[in-house]
Amino acid sequence: MDCVYERALFEVGSDGKFQKQFDVFFNFxxxxxxxxxxxxxILALVILPHTCQIPQDSNNNDDPYxxxxxIPIVNDSSGKILYSSCLIYKNPEKSNLTKGCDTYSYNQTWYGSTVPSSYNWVCDDxxxxxxxxxxxxxxxxxxSIIFGWFGDISGRxxxxxxxxxxxxxxxxxxxVTSNSYxxxxxxxxxxxFPSWSTVQSVTVISMEISAPKRRSLxxxxxxxxxxxxxxxxxLLYWWLRDWRPFMIATTLTQLPYLIFSWKMLESPRWLFVKNKKEMCVKELQRIARTNNAKLKPETKQEILKTTIINEDHVLGPLSLFLGRNLAINTILQLYLWVAVSLSYMVLIMSSGEKANGNPFLEFAWQSIVEIPATFVGAWLADKIGRRYTGSVSYILSAIMWTLIASKETGNETSWVHNWWIGTTLVLVNRFSATVCYYVIYLLNMELYPTCLRQSGMSLGNLFSSGACAIAPYLLYMGRRIDxxxxxxxxxxxxxxxxxASLxxxxxxxxxxxxxxxxxxxxRRNVTYISLKLKSSKLHKKSINKGQEEE
Incomplete structure (x- = not known):
């Protein structure tokens, strides 16, 4: 069923100038x-360090006396003794009775303003x-449910x-309406609401117009x-300092892509599977022109004459649970989405709230770590396979979180409380989370069928979003309970x-x-070595077949 399309893609070029330009312009x-x-x-909602505004002198909130x-002294969730951020003495001259803050004083060393500091969404709020x-x-x-289904039914x-x-x-x-909660x-x-469907759509298109060797790239x-x-x-927030111009600047970058979105390529593989053959040929010829190639007339005619009987869309995403193997693969991948998304969300939310250093540089350093992590993930995924790369990354993440939890106990003078220990643990954790994300993206692309690939990705986003919804409450419990x-x-x-990875x-x-x-x-029992041998044989066979046809 797929032979004619694969042959057509080979003719127009599956690793040419078009694919490279598409990847640079859209995927980068x-x-x-x-x-x-x-x-x-995420940065706009950072909660700044704060205390009650001292009534006698608004300019001396840092005066120790x-x-x-x-301000009363309290123990925080880790047992540290510090000034309360939410309480003030009612009448310090007469009693130790306290009350909630009437007004707040925010530490503006790094942030000029955030949404919570602008509207006092702190303490009880x-x-x-x-x-x-x-x-x-x-x-x-x-x-995720709606757009996953929509992407597979109506197009990328x-x-x-x-x-x-x-x-x-x-x-x-x-x-515009931030004054109304x-x-x-x-x-x-x-x-x-559309989740990651925007950037995911272009990635799916790229995967579906490229040779297998380009998928990892x-x-x-x-x-x-x-x-x-x-x-x-x-770094942009550090420069602008205030949340409103920061959000405006980062949002406006999307407008040119929306204005010129009519030039976006539709996936010819999706068009072929959906029996939209004339449009499929048109998009293939568009690729061919950029790649200085040509779709053979006989291949074009065969595409136009081929009719695919496809009933996979009837059940939509539920089809991902048809059959034992596919159902198990889907469930395992969904759990991987939950594990890495919850970990990643906690990492990026906590990094923006750092009070003992520059939170912007902390956020940037952690993000920079993701770049070498991506290359390492790509290298490992091609050397030892997808599942072993994932399992190594998850076990590294488990170790890091165990050490981070243990760091919250014991004497503050112990070696685990050195600043460089905490930074190292977080950086390694961000590194492993990035590799985990890389692997789960590849697995989603390579285990789901074309007719349900975007549904599968969006189902993963559904569980990922659910996990991310838990992250702020997890941090909230960490700040308030333990x-x-x-x-x-x-x-x-x-x-x-x-x-799950194994x-x-x-x-x-x-x-x-x-x-x-x-x-x-x-198959679940295919080994890395057998896949390498099989890939080599298929590659040689494809080359020989192409030479015979020429």
């Missing part, structure tokens, strides 16, 4: 800018920040356009682009990620499945 430049627009709300006179993330991620859950291009439009609209709503939340939900482009955007984003809670929970989830089948150099039936036949 666009993905970098999109990462800033998608994640800018006034602090000790007006701090839960509002966690709720914003939770509501937004719930919106992502719903959006229209999904890209609608998703990008919603992201821009949602951010504009939040910026309800409308601000609605804007956040709209922006995150495309994933590398995408991962490096995301890390680049995450690195530039805090600082060890995030580390313990994430160490356990990462450990089970190791087991039980998945290897997909290195395996042909992309076109139908649910083919996806069900992916």
């Amino acid at each position: 430049v666009f993905a970098s800018l999109w990462a800033m627009a998608y994640n800018n709300i 006034l602090m000790s006179k007006f 701090e839960i509002k920040v966690a709720n914003i993330f939770a509501y937004s991620k719930i919106g992502e859950v719903v959006g 291009r229209i999904t890209y356009i609608i998703s990008l439009g919603l992201l821009i609209s949602g951010r504009i709503i939040s910026i 309800t409308i601000f939340v609605i804007g956040c939900v709209i922006a995150w 495309t994933a590398t482009y995408r991962a490096i682009a995301y890390s680049t955007g995450m690195c530039l984003m805090p 600082s060890r809670i995030p580390g313990v929970v994430l160490a356990i989830t990462s450990f089970f990620g190791v087991l 039980y998945l089948p290897e997909t290195l150099n395996v042909k992309l499945p076109e139908t649910v039936t083919e996806a069900q036949d992916v």
Whole structure:
């Protein structure tokens, strides 16, 4: 069924100038800018260090005498003794009775303003920040279902356009109406409603117009682009200092891509599977022109005459659970999404709140680490296979979270409390999380069939969003109850990620499945060595066949 399309793709070029330009323009430049627009709300919602405003002298909140006179001393969730950030003495001259702050004084060493500092979403109202993330991620859950189905039914291009439009609209709503908590939340939900469908659509198109050997390269482009955007984003905030101009600047970068979205290529593989043969030929010829190649007339006629009977769309995403092998693969991948997303979200949210150093540089350093992590992930994925790379990364993450949790106990003078120990643990953890993401993206692309590939990716986003909705509450419990809670929970989830990775089948150099039936036949007991041998034989056979046809 897929032979004619594969032959057509070989003729027009599956590793030519078109694929390279598409990857640079969309999977790198666009993905970098999109990462800033998608994640800018994380930094905008950072809760700044704060205390009650001392009534006698608003300019001396750092004066030790006034602090000790007006602000009570308390123990935080890790047992440290410090000044309360939410209480002030009612009448320090007469009693030790306390009350909540009337006004707040914020540490503006690094941030000029954030949304919580602008509207005092701190102390008892701090839960509002966690709720914003939770509501937004719930919106992502719903959006993942809708846009995953929509992308496989209506096409990759229209999904890209609608998703990008919603992201821009949602951010504009939040910026303009931030004085209303309800409308601000609605804007956040709209922006995150399409989830990752925008950038995912272009990645899927790239995967479906490229040779198998380019799949890893495309994933590398995408991962490096995301890390680049995450690195530039805090530096831009550091320069602008205030949340509103920061969000405007990062959101406006998306407008040119929306304006020129009509030039986006539709996946010819998707068009072929959906029996839209004339459009498929048109897009293939578009690729051929850029690659200085030509689609043979006989191949074109064969494409036009081929009719594919495909009933996979009837059940939609439920088809991903048809058959024992496919169902197990789907469940395992969904758990991997949960494990890495929860870990990653906690890492990036906590890095933006660093009070003992420059939070912007901390955020940037962690993001820079993702770039070498991507190359290492790509190298390992091609050398030892996808599942072994994933299992090593998850076990490294489990170890890091265990050490981070243990760091919250014991004497502050012990070696584990050295600043460089904490920084190293976080950087290594971010490194391993990046490799985990890289592997799960590859597995999603290579285990799901064409007719359900975007549904499968969006189902992963659904569970990823659900996990991210838990992250702010996990941090909230760490701040309010026990600082060890995030580390313990994430160490356990990462450990089970190791087991899930090991039980998945290897997909290195395996042909992309076109139908649910083919996806069900992916074998779990295929070894890395046998895949390398099989890939080598198939490559030689393909070359010989191409020479005979010429």
